[in-house]
Structures are given as structure tokens and as C-alpha cells.
Amino acid sequence: MELVSRFGRVGMGRREAPLRARAEPQLPTEIIQARRFGKARSARSTALLEDYVELIADLLATTGEARPTDIARRLGVSHPTAINTIARLKREELATARPYRGVFLTEKGETLARRVRARHRLVVDLLIALGVPAEAAEIDAEGIEHHVSETTLRAFARFLHSH
Numbered sequence: 001m002e003l004v005s006r007f008g009r010v011g012m013g014r015r016e017a018p019l020r021a022r023a024e025p026q027l028p029t030e031i032i033q034a035r036r037f038g039k040a041r042s043a044r045s046t047a048l049l050e051d052y053v054e055l056i057a058d059l060l061a062t063t064g065e066a067r068p069t070d071i072a073r074r075l076g077v078s079h080p081t082a083i084n085t086i087a088r089l090k091r092e093e094l095a096t097a098r099p100y101r102g103v104f105l106t107e108k109g110e111t112l113a114r115r116v117r118a119r120h121r122l123v124v125d126l127l128i129a130l131g132v133p134a135e136a137a138e139i140d141a142e143g144i145e146h147h148v149s150e151t152t153l154r155a156f157a158r159f160l161h162s163h
Contacts, residue, residue, distance in 0.1 A: 047146035050116045051075065052085055053094055056103055057113035065102040119153060120145045126156045129163060 028036070055074055059066035072082035086103055089095035094109035105113060123145045127137035148156075 048085060049089060049092065049094065050112065050146060051142075052089055053105065053109050053113045054116045054120070056095065056105055057110065057117070060104070066104070067102045068097075071103065116145070119148070122153060122156055122160070123148065125160055129160055 027033070052071065052075070055071060056066040059070060059074075063070075068082045068086060069079060071086070072079045075082065077085075086095060086097055089103075089109065090097060093106055094112060095103050095105050097103045120141055123141040124134075124137045127140060127144075128134060132140065
């Protein structure tokens with residue numbers, strides 16, 4: 001196994017490659033860096049809604065209902081937290097909720113759920129193709145899927161189709 005550090009290759013065997021000095025990375029311009037951090041903040045903001053919509057779609061497909069209690073348990077959050085996020089989904093017109101009937105997705109919510117599920121599958125498939133064990137790929141995809149641009153997703157798909 002070989003490790004790569006910012007100082008070059010570090011071998012793990014008897015014959016170690018010599019360390020090569022690398023130039024320190026250049027700091028991006030303020031505008032570019034602000035845009036990168038802005039994208040990350042935006043992704044964090046929408047990740048929560050995407051996780052809820054994806055889970056609600058999965059619950060509806062497998063059990064026929066998505067109750068706030070089940071949503072809270074599956075996401076590992078408190079019931080009041082789930083209720084607050086469901087209220088946000090309703091404000092964003094992604095879901096509706098009926099007393100004693102659970103939560104349902106609007107057409108907009110179903111569209112988002114399909115897109116999120118496809119993105120999740122693509123990231124998982126890529127990680128598995130790279131040799132990541134399936135369970136680790138599923139766990140890691142939960143974080144990666146919300147922060148990957150459409151450009152990067154297209155590159156992932158091209159890579160998978162070519163291999």
C-alpha cells in the first residue's frame with residue numbers, strides 16, 4: 001500500500017520512493033472561493049430536505065405510509081425536529097400532511113425524490129466501482145450526494161459507462 005502526502009509519495013514497502021517536494025497550492029481569488037463556500041452552504045441547507053423527501057418516498061413505496069414518528073426514528077431525530085422539517089417541506093410545496101394520515105409528497109416532492117435517489121445510486125455505484133465496500137459506499141454517499149455538482153455527476157456516469 002502506498003500513501004500520498006502533500007510532500008510526495010510515501011511507500012509502505014522495503015523500497016520507498018523518494019519524497020518529491022510539491023508547490024503549495026495557490027489560494028483562489030476571493031470571488032471563486034466565496035462561490036465555492038456558498039455552494040457548500042447551499043448544499044447543506046437543501047441536504048436535509050432532500051433526505052426527508054427521499055425517505056418519505058421510500059416509506060410510501062414500501063409501507064404505504066410515512067408517519068412523522070417513523071420518519072423521526074429512521075433519520076435519528078426527535079419527533080419535534082421531524083415535525084418542524086415536515087412543516088418546512090410543506091412550505092416549500094414538497095409535501096402535504098393530513099392529520100392521522102401521515103405525510104405525502106406533492107408532484108414537486110416526488111420529482112425531487114426521484115432525482116435524489118438517482119444521484120444517490122450513481123454515487124454509490126461509483127464508489128463501489130472504485131473498490132469501496134457496499135456498506136461504506138452507502139454511508140459515504142449520504143454525504144457526497146448533496147455536494148456534487150451536475151458536471152461531476154455527469155463525469156461519474158461517463159466513468160461508470162466506460163468501465
